Amino acid sequence: MNRQNLCEWLAWLERAHPSEIDLGLERIRQVADRLSLGSDARVLTVAGTNGKGSCVTFASALIQGSGRKVGTYTSPHILHYCERVRIDGVPVSEAQMCEAFTAVDEARGEVSLTYFEFGTLAALWLFARHQVDVMVLEVGLGGRLDAVNIIDADVAVITSIAIDHEVWLGSDREAIGREKAGIARSGRPLICADREPPESVLSAARHLGAPVERIGVDFEITEQASGYMFCRGDRRVNLPSLHLPAASVAAAIVAVETLGIAIDELALVRLANQTQLPGRMQRLRSGRVSYMLDVAHNPAATEYLAAKLRVQRPAGRLHCVFAVMADKDIDGVLAPLTPLVDTWYLAQLSDVPRAAAPEALADRLANAKANVVQVGSMATCLAQAAAVAGDDDLVLVCGSFFTVSAALALLIPDGS
Structure with missing residues (x-):
């Protein structure tokens, strides 16, 4: 079928796969290989029960502020599907989204993909086409078996771990933490913004040899009379009142610096004051x-x-x-x-x-x-x-x- 516009594509995607959620990486990896999505871009992947969208948004703002081209993938959207895929903070056009969907559809052959898997591959295809310097990817559900996890993260972030999506992730924080820790990679940094992470997260990091930086241990953000104080090592930065959750902001700062991107302090203060996310307070x-x-x-x-x-x-x-x-x-x-x-x-x-x-x-x-x-x-x-x-x-x-x-x-x- 020849789908003419984004509305037709999305209507088709909603019924194209037998189930809305079908966790697993085998099918999407097969199609990703056919798309040849290889890229030199650095990758920051963010998982978490709450606060991950805020972390992704602030990290993307910091990366763009450093002069690098950043591709940002988030879900779900609030008003328009194209909000999910942004290049330097600007949503891609409907025409670009349709072009990406067409590329994925042609590559998949007889492989059936979920709505989210299809959209994830489309986002990665667009980032490759735009030759972004850094990809910031938000996990949709869990981590280990989420479509985003076909890409190896250079730096992984877990913002928080709480009870949600029990049918797919488990009914306690240990089980859920184990799934979210699946985005970590051997020898690559894992940033944890949960103040009391389940042992399963720390155990997974130890097993992988992934160095962990934890809020409250290796970095901190505290509320002050005039805003917030961010601390990491000997560094202290006074930040204004934030529009985003403080722990997510702190994790974003650490993650971007861990990618090797220097953050100008004046730019950090300005972005902390300006960056907002629709639907978050x-x-x-x-x-x-x-x-x-x-x-x-x-x-x-x-x-x-x-x-x-x-x-x-x-x-x-x-x-x-x-x-x-x-x-x-x-x-x-x-x-x-x-x-x-x-x-x-x-x-x-x-x-x-x-x-x-x-x-x-x-x-x-x-x-x-x-x-x-x-x-x-x-x-x-x-x-x-x-x-x-x-x-x-x-x-x-x-x-x-x-x-x-x-x-x-x-x-x-x-x-x-």
Whole structure:
């Protein structure tokens, strides 16, 4: 079939493979070999339960700031698929994406690939075509068997390890850590931004002979009255207030320096102050209403979000527009937020089969004696929350990437 545009490609990819997730590297390696993706680019690979997108974003900004061409691969996207593949911070065009998909399709022959595998190969093909100096790759799920792991990392980063995706990764941190440590390579540095990493991570590094740098041991970032202090060895750098998680920022700095890229201190301070990531405690204002949007979708992520909200609590009320996937630990996701939220608005994500029914969420919140005001479409929930929000109130939108994407499409329909 001749697919004419990106929409046709994505629609085909969604149904091209029998299952959405099919972990393993044999099929994708076979197609990668046919594509001849060899490159002289240095490779930074980032895994983690939470914070990996922030680490990838800040590392990419630092690399670009050093004058090197950087290719960045992330997932999932918020508003547009091309957000996943960026060259020097700019998403590739739909035409370039279609060209890459065509190349992968022609190379695969009879080999079936998942949506994510297809996209990963397309990103690597584009990076080779653009002759990037450094590739910064975000693991999609786990690490050891994730499609990104067909590429050997020169430096690997693990941002955090928490319980999520238990069906595929295991039900405890030791098992999950073992999967994430699969991105490490023999004799090559592993940066760990988890303050209490499972023994499985450290054991895997020892077995490989991969030197480990750990936050709290070999480098540190601490909050100060006027921002943050980053420390590594004898080096001390005062950073302003950050828009990204501090541990992810620190891991990005260490990773980029470990790649052998010098970071100018003035540039570091400027980028720390400027670099943001959509959907990560993203603030925006629409009319008189203040919003915060966050993709937090597991208990560790909502605990982090709740901790930040306690510090940045609005003077008025906190209203929450919420939707989550049914396969998550929903009670664990809700628990940190329930004491902080004054009113709940439970959105139906009708085009997302995995989404939990808002009526079921309402029952859970009723048991916690929470105030559920609205159950309905995202448009209805946002409109109702905005209608009751006072000047000192904050409307929080959270629960998943799909939740934030649906809200942003309504709040900033032109994507600007």
